[in-house]
Amino acid sequence: MLFKRQSGILLHPTSLPGEYGIGSLGEEAYKFVDFLVASDQKIWQILPLGPTGYGNSPYQSFSAFAGNPLLISLERLRKDALLDEKDLNTDREFPLDYVDYNQVSDFKYSLFEKAFKNFKSNVSKSINDKFQRFCNENEKWLEDYALFKALKEHFNGKPWYKWNEDIKLRRPEAIKEYQERLKNRIDFHKFIQYIFFKQWNKLKAYANHNYIKIIGDIPIFVAYDSADVWANPELFTLDEDKKPINVAGVPPDYFSETGQLWGNPLYDWQKLKETNYKWWIDRFKTTLELVDIVRLDHFRGFAAYWAVPYGEKTAVNGKWKQGPGKDFFRKVKEELKGLPIIAEDLGVITDEVVELRDHFDLPGMGVLQFGFNSQEDNDHLPHNYRQNSVVYTGTHDNNTVLGWYNNADDEAKEYVKEYLKGSEENICWDFIQAAWASVSKLAIAPLQDILSLNSEARMNTPGTVKGNWKWRYREEMLDVNISEKLKRLTEIYHR
Numbered sequence: 001m002l003f004k005r006q007s008g009i010l011l012h013p014t015s016l017p018g019e020y021g022i023g024s025l026g027e028e029a030y031k032f033v034d035f036l037v038a039s040d041q042k043i044w045q046i047l048p049l050g051p052t053g054y055g056n057s058p059y060q061s062f063s064a065f066a067g068n069p070l071l072i073s074l075e076r077l078r079k080d081a082l083l084d085e086k087d088l089n090t091d092r093e094f095p096l097d098y099v100d101y102n103q104v105s106d107f108k109y110s111l112f113e114k115a116f117k118n119f120k121s122n123v124s125k126s127i128n129d130k131f132q133r134f135c136n137e138n139e140k141w142l143e144d145y146a147l148f149k150a151l152k153e154h155f156n157g158k159p160w161y162k163w164n165e166d167i168k169l170r171r172p173e174a175i176k177e178y179q180e181r182l183k184n185r186i187d188f189h190k191f192i193q194y195i196f197f198k199q200w201n202k203l204k205a206y207a208n209h210n211y212i213k214i215i216g217d218i219p220i221f222v223a224y225d226s227a228d229v230w231a232n233p234e235l236f237t238l239d240e241d242k243k244p245i246n247v248a249g250v251p252p253d254y255f256s257e258t259g260q261l262w263g264n265p266l267y268d269w270q271k272l273k274e275t276n277y278k279w280w281i282d283r284f285k286t287t288l289e290l291v292d293i294v295r296l297d298h299f300r301g302f303a304a305y306w307a308v309p310y311g312e313k314t315a316v317n318g319k320w321k322q323g324p325g326k327d328f329f330r331k332v333k334e335e336l337k338g339l340p341i342i343a344e345d346l347g348v349i350t351d352e353v354v355e356l357r358d359h360f361d362l363p364g365m366g367v368l369q370f371g372f373n374s375q376e377d378n379d380h381l382p383h384n385y386r387q388n389s390v391v392y393t394g395t396h397d398n399n400t401v402l403g404w405y406n407n408a409d410d411e412a413k414e415y416v417k418e419y420l421k422g423s424e425e426n427i428c429w430d431f432i433q434a435a436w437a438s439v440s441k442l443a444i445a446p447l448q449d450i451l452s453l454n455s456e457a458r459m460n461t462p463g464t465v466k467g468n469w470k471w472r473y474r475e476e477m478l479d480v481n482i483s484e485k486l487k488r489l490t491e492i493y494h495r
Contacts, residue, residue, distance in 0.1 A: 003363065003390075003441040003442045004042075004441065005441055005442075005494060005495055006041075006042040006043055006441070006442055006443075006495050007041055007042065007043065007435075007436055007442065007443040007444065007445075007490055007495040008036070008041045008042055008043020008044060008045060008212075008213075008215075008442070008443075008444050009036065009041055009043070009044060009045070009444065009445060009446070009447050009450060010045040010046075010392070010395070010396065010444050010445065010446040010447065011032065011044065011045075011046070011446070011447045012046050012047040012058065012396070012459070012469075013025065013029060013046060013049075013071050014068075014070070014071065014099055014469065014472070015447070015459075015471055015472050015473060016028040016029055016032060016472070016473075017096070017472060017473060017474055017475040019094070020074055020090075020094060020104065020107065020108065021092075021094030021095065021099060021100060021103060021104040021107070022070055022071070022094075022099045022101075022104045022472070023071070023472060024071055024072065024073040024074070024075075025071050025072065025073045025076070025196075025199040025200055025202075025203050026073030026074075026075045026076050026199075027073075027075065028475070029073075029203050030203065030206060031475070031478075032044070032478075033203075033206055033207050033210060033212055034210075035478050035483060036207075036210075036212050037210050037211075037212065038480075038483045038487070039482075039483045039486040039487045039490070040486070040487040040490045040491065040495075041212070041486070041490065042211060042212060042213060042495075043212070043213055043214075043215060043442065043444060044207060044212055044213070044214050044215070045214075045215040045217075045295070045444055046214065046215070046216060046217065046291070047059075047217050047396060048061060048216070048217045048218070048219055049067050049068055049071070049200070049216065049290060050062065050063050050064065050065075050066055050067065050068060051063060051066050051067070051068045051069060051070075052068060052070075052469075053223065053225060055465050055468065055469075056099075056101045056468070056469045056470075057460075057468065057469060058217075058469065059219045059297070060223045061219075061222070061223060061226065062145075062148070062149070062152075062223065062225070062226050062227060063141070063145045063148075063226060063227045063228060064218075064222050064226070064228050064283050065138075065141035065142075065145065065228075065282075065283065065286045066141070066142075066145050066193055066196075066227075067193060067196035067197060067200060067290075068196070069108070069109075069112065069192045069193075069195075069196060070101070070104055070105060070108055071196065071199075071200075072108070072112070072192070072195055072196055072199060073199055074087075074088055074108065074111055075088065076199055077111070077115050077195070081118070081122070082114075082115040082118050082119055083111060083114060083115055083118070087111055087114060088111075090107070092107060095472075096472065096474055097471070097472055097474070098470040098471060098472055099469070099470045099472060101470075112188075112192055113188075115191075115195075116187075116188050116191050116192075119131075119191060120187075130194075131190075131191070131194050134193075134194045134197065134198075135190055135194070138193070138197075138286075140282065141227075141282070141286065142190055142193060144227050144230070144231035145189070145193070145227040146186045146187075146189040146190045146193070147175070147178065147179060147182070147186055148160065148226075148227035148230055148231070149185075149189040149227075150178075150182040150185035150186045150188075150189060151163060151167060151178060151182065153185060154178070154182060154185075159224070159225035160225060160229075160230040161224070161225070161242055161243070168230075168242065169242070170230070170231070170233075197290075200290060201289075201290075204290065204291070208292070213292040213293060214290075214291045214292050214293075215291060215292070215293045215294070215295055215342065216287055216288075216290060216291030216292075216293070216294050216295070217294070217295045217297060218283065218284070218287055218294050218295070218296055218297060219297045219298070220296070220297050220298040220299075220301045220302070221248045221262065221264035221265075221266075221298070221301075222264060222265075223264065224244065224247075224263065224264060224265050228279075229265055232279060234268070234271055235267060235268055235271055235272055235275075235279055236265040236266065236267060236268060237265065237266045237267070237268050238265060243310060244265040244266070244310045245266075245309075245310060246266050246307035246308060246309055246310060246318075247261070247262065247263045247264060247265060247266065247307075247308050247309075247310050248262045248263065248264040248265075248266055248301075248305065248306070248307075248308070249261040249262045249263075249306050249308045249315035249318060250262075250306050250315060250347065251306050251315060251316075251318060252315070252316060253347075253348060256463070258314035258315060258316055259306070259314060259315030259316060259318070260315055260462070260463065261308060261312065261313070261314055261315040266305065266307055266321075269323065269324045269328075272324070273324065273327065273328075276331055277324075277328055277331050277332065280328070280332065281331070281332060281335045281336075284332060284335075284336060285335075285336070288336070288340065292340065293340045293341070293342065294340060294341050294342070295341075295342040295344055296341050296342065296343055296344060297344045298344060299343035299344050299345050299353065299356075299357065299362075299364075300345065300347060300348075300349060300350070300353045301323055302323045302324060302325065302328060302329070302356065303323050303325060303350070303352045303353045303356050304320045304321065304322055304323050304350075304352065304353075305320070305321055305323055306318045306319075306320060306321075307319055307320075307321045325356060326356065326359060326360075329356070329360050333360065339360055339362060341360075341362055342362070342363050342364075342365065342390055343357045343362040343363065343364050343365070344365055345357055345364040345365055346365055346367065346370075346395075361388065362388075363388045363389050363390050363441065363442070364386070364388075364389050364390075365389065365390050365391075365392065366379065366380050366382075366385050366389055366390070366391040366392070366438075366440060367380050367391075367392050367393075367394060367395060367398065368380065368382070368391065368392065368393050368394070368401075368431050368434060368435055369393070369394050369398050369399075369401065369404050369431075372408070372412055372415055372416050372419070373412070374412075375411070375415050381419070382434055382435075382437070382438040382439075385438050385439050385440045386439075386440070387439050387440065387441055388441060389440045389441065389442075390440060390441070390442040390443075390444060391435045391438050391440040391442070391443050391444070392435070392443075392444050392445070392446075393428075393431040393432055393435055393444075393445045393446065393449045394445075394446055394449060395446070396446070396459040396460050397459075397460050397461075397462050398458075399455055399458050400428075400446070400448045400449055400453050400454060400455060400457055400458055401427060401428045401431045401449045402427060402428055402449075402452055402453060402454050402455075403453075403454050403455030403456075403457075403458060405424070405427045406454065406455070407455070416430075420433075420434055428449045428450075428452040429452070429485070429489075431445075431449065432445050432449060432450070432486075432489065433489060436489050436490065436492075436493045436495060437493050443495060446459070447473060448471070450482060450486065451473065451477055451482070456471075457471050457473075458471070459471055
């Protein structure tokens with residue numbers, strides 16, 4: 001069993017407050033850790049930390065290994081003498097309640113260019129040695145990622161499968177030519193990753209020093225337009241022209257008559273097995289340098305996954321294919337000396353998936369909102385929870401509790417009030433109390449529910465592209481009354 005009886009908060013760093021339009025790894029992140037400590041929480045759960053592309057989704061990243069440059073703290077770059085005070089004085093006005101990604105990216109990258117220029121011209125030998133050490137230690141993914149990003153700039157943002165044939169297919173002479181031609185831009189992207197990892201590792205150390213563990217997130221699939229697929233095409237089911245043969249999704253169900261078509265390329269699990277799953281194990285190891293525990297997204301895909309022919313408009317015409325199953329997790333456990341993993345076992349779960357989860361004693365997930373979608377008894381109601389599980393009031397893909405309740409029908413509302421013995425005035429905290437009171441070893445609430453916020457604070461609506469991943473809270477929202485209330489609830493239920 002992975003956990004002691006504890007509780008925590010789900011909050012992605014982009015949602016932190018701050019001056020420059022997006023949460024960062026600066027002072028606001030340390031203040032959030034302080035809030036967790038003051039509230040007697042032991043867990044900070046985040047979403048994937050990778051650099052995001054179209055749609056800004058952390059689940060569609062340019063790399064399964066790299067960090068998101070937009071999270072870099074400009075103030076900490078100033079403290080490192082890589083920026084001047086005047087660089088941070090800006091007439092730009094950034095929204096306080098949401099992220100304008102285009103505005104933030106334009107502003108931050110202009111300052112990253114200055115910081116890189118200062119780094120090259122003024123860096124001390126000891127700092128340069130640290131940078132070189134970082135590059136050497138992360139060479140197996142950093143070289144490909146930095147070249148990928150430099151090439152993406154060179155080809156005006158086009159996806160790699162629309163680049164010139166020679167470099168699309170990674171012909172050795174083309175790789176060598178572009179490495180020489182784009183050396184400065186390659187070094188720039190290595191520098192940005194060095195800064196991200198440096199800032200994140202300091203923040204993680206601060207959290208761990210204060211007895212806060214960080215739960216990270218690994219999406220099972222990677223984006224087609226990613227350094228991972230471009231650099232390792234043999235690990236995916238691609239044709240000779242590097243187009244996917246099949247792509248990921250889920251079949252039609254109660255929620256969608258056409259299923260969900262995600263479009264990610266699928267793994268060649270036989271090829272991965274022949275390498276002893278090296279790419280995946282490297283991915284786990286890199287992620288576990290950044291976090292303490294991993295939530296493994298779409299866990300059921302390791303038992304069996306839905307494969308949809310490339311080019312289909314919906315997920316209807318797919319078929320189930322066998323996943324790597326126990327063989328994969330045995331190898332991962334051997335390499336990691338354990339399995340610090342939470343299985344995201346949501347959706348339609350078969351006996352095969354349950355058996356795989358329980359064979360390795362992995363905690364699964366319960367989501368309180370799902371418990372009240374009907375008056376039928378189901379696994380998401382607290383009286384059915386297992387100890388070895390993590391209960392959530394909601395996830396990043398759910399509406400907020402208040403938003404969900406306000407949109408529920410009268411029958412569902414009555415069921416909630418009868419089950420929780422609560423009232424509409426305190427519905428969010430009734431949910432939090434039910435989660436904290438449950439037998440699940442770990443209870444987690446998104447910060448939006450802690451703050452009793454409505455639908456406008458929702459993080460993501462699955463199946464939509466616009467308006468997601470933007471929400472931010474304001475610093476004054478985390479007042480002492482909320483902290484004391486959360487702390488008292490945590491004490492009552494011995495978390």
